[in-house]
Amino acid sequence: MTEHTHAGPAGPDDAALEAATNHTDRPTDGIVTCDACPVLCRIRTGLTGACDRYGNFGGRLTRMDPLTVLARSPGAVRFVDGAQGGQWDGNPLAARDVVVTGIGAGTTYPDYKPAPFIVSAEIDGIDMVTVVTEGIFSYCGLKVKIDTDRHLGPETATVRVNGEPVGHVTTAEYGSQMLSLGGVRHLTGGGKREGVVTCETLLALANRAAVELAIDGGASVVVQAGAPPIVDGVAESRMRVGCGSAAIGIFARQWRDHADEVIVVDDHITGVLTEHQAGRFLGMRPAGIRVRGRRSTPGRYFQVAAPGQGWGGTDIADPLAIIERIDPRAAWPGLRLLMVSTTGEHGAWFELDAALRPRPAPMPAEIAAAVARVAENCEPALCSVLFMAGAGGSLRAGATDNPVLLTRSVQRRLTRVTAGGAPVYLWPGGGITIMVDVTAMPANAFGHVPTPALVAPIEFSLPRADYAALGGHLDRIQPLAEALRQQRSRAIVKP
Numbered sequence: 001m002t003e004h005t006h007a008g009p010a011g012p013d014d015a016a017l018e019a020a021t022n023h024t025d026r027p028t029d030g031i032v033t034c035d036a037c038p039v040l041c042r043i044r045t046g047l048t049g050a051c052d053r054y055g056n057f058g059g060r061l062t063r064m065d066p067l068t069v070l071a072r073s074p075g076a077v078r079f080v081d082g083a084q085g086g087q088w089d090g091n092p093l094a095a096r097d098v099v100v101t102g103i104g105a106g107t108t109y110p111d112y113k114p115a116p117f118i119v120s121a122e123i124d125g126i127d128m129v130t131v132v133t134e135g136i137f138s139y140c141g142l143k144v145k146i147d148t149d150r151h152l153g154p155e156t157a158t159v160r161v162n163g164e165p166v167g168h169v170t171t172a173e174y175g176s177q178m179l180s181l182g183g184v185r186h187l188t189g190g191g192k193r194e195g196v197v198t199c200e201t202l203l204a205l206a207n208r209a210a211v212e213l214a215i216d217g218g219a220s221v222v223v224q225a226g227a228p229p230i231v232d233g234v235a236e237s238r239m240r241v242g243c244g245s246a247a248i249g250i251f252a253r254q255w256r257d258h259a260d261e262v263i264v265v266d267d268h269i270t271g272v273l274t275e276h277q278a279g280r281f282l283g284m285r286p287a288g289i290r291v292r293g294r295r296s297t298p299g300r301y302f303q304v305a306a307p308g309q310g311w312g313g314t315d316i317a318d319p320l321a322i323i324e325r326i327d328p329r330a331a332w333p334g335l336r337l338l339m340v341s342t343t344g345e346h347g348a349w350f351e352l353d354a355a356l357r358p359r360p361a362p363m364p365a366e367i368a369a370a371v372a373r374v375a376e377n378c379e380p381a382l383c384s385v386l387f388m389a390g391a392g393g394s395l396r397a398g399a400t401d402n403p404v405l406l407t408r409s410v411q412r413r414l415t416r417v418t419a420g421g422a423p424v425y426l427w428p429g430g431g432i433t434i435m436v437d438v439t440a441m442p443a444n445a446f447g448h449v450p451t452p453a454l455v456a457p458i459e460f461s462l463p464r465a466d467y468a469a470l471g472g473h474l475d476r477i478q479p480l481a482e483a484l485r486q487q488r489s490r491a492i493v494k495p
């Protein structure tokens with residue numbers, strides 16, 4: 001995203017401050033009390049409160065960050081005076097198709113007051129209202145997807161930062177290890193330090209910083225949204241092509257004419273080509289090589305080795321270690337055997353000698369190309385960080401006097417929910433439980449308060465008529481341009 005900063009006035013004027021804060025900020029000896037969260041900081045002139053989000057600006061409580069607005073694309077930015085050329089100076093008032101976000105909007109804790117900004121704008125001929133706030137989330141966490149086959153730790157193992165528990169390993173997904181971090185139990189249910197470290201960890205990861213996580217009984221992994229994971233000091237490069245069985249299905253035809261047997265080593269499902277359904281369909285001769293572990297279906301084996309950071313997410317460094325026996329009634333001297341991992345990172349070529357023992361042999365060019373093809377089909381390994389939170393609590397009062405109507409409107413898709421302008425995934429069922437990719441949001445969209453809890457932007461957009469129907473704060477609606485005129489802002493142009 002390209003960012004334009006619009007300085008606006010040197011400091012917010014009175015009207016802007018009222019719009020920006022809505023807080024009881026009566027100065028006493030130059031000290032103002034911030035009531036944007038339960039901490040109730042008393043802030044001296046020129047200083048900020050404990051979270052750095054609010055400061056004492058000339059004796060008035062001020063949200064320190066500018067309000068962030070989005071222009072959907074450079075092509076959509078059209079100057080008010082009709083000009084099509086020249087450089088846009090970043091002033092949101094000079095552009096149309098502006099979307100106001102909750103970033104920098106401020107909060108209204110404990111939420112009995114209307115949201116900081118309730119703005120109206122015509123979108124595609126419809127009079128739309130957007131309710132904008134920064135929610136304080138005690139019920140929130142991160143779902144982290146780490147594209148790697150390497151074993152990071154047993155399922156349910158505790159994830160720690162600086163020794164404090166901040167989450168756990170959850171069920172692996174296809175080609176990825178998954179972590180669940182944060183949540184109300186770590187934020188509030190442990191010791192004070194656990195809550196503080198958890199909050200710091202969530203904040204850093206949500207703002208796309210790198211954090212080193214240590215997993216009990218497993219690895220150390222550096223996680224950063226949109227970047228490759230670093231597992232025990234080694235940067236991961238490839239996300240596997242599939243499980244061992246899937247790799248057989250994908251490449252069987254390409255391997256058939258160049259090898260007599262192919263074993264794809266995988267911690268979850270190791271594939272054996274000639275025994276696998278794919279090999280049978282291709283008419284391949286059974287090779288009689290039996291691998292260790294539990295046979296699930298023909299050519300598909302579970303638990304051939306322990307999990308680890310070797311071949312295919314197992315703990316083995318020597319692939320022959322997973323061969324249990326070679327059947328002399330089926331195998332033959334000179335049998336050509338390829339063993340390969342699910343990423344193509346590991347590959348070895350063997351030929352059976354007269355005693356049917358696998359002997360390493362120079363890998364033929366066709367086989368080297370086949371291994372390279374596996375690697376070619378791997379996607380880059382990345383970390384994905386999704387923020388997950390429940391927005392079905394008191395912040396709804398900032399939108400309406402009858403919160404359940406907002407919930408129902410969201411669930412019926414009459415009200416669109418975004419976070420920092422990014423679309424969210426709305427969980428089915430009760431409440432307003434959302435997930436959003438932090439890389440789809442503007443950088444540094446998150447803040448925190450020391451309670452501890454995370455602060456995240458959230459916006460509710462709906463037609464004015466629907467907003468009126470759910471008992472919205474109609475008297476607090478202001479035109480978007482009016483809100484922008486009163487507020488320091490920064491504009492971000494999405495590519």
Ligand code: SF4
Nearest residue numbers: 034037040041049051
């Ligand atoms: S921690 Fe931040 S939001 Fe909370 S009272 Fe202090 S300055 Fe205000």
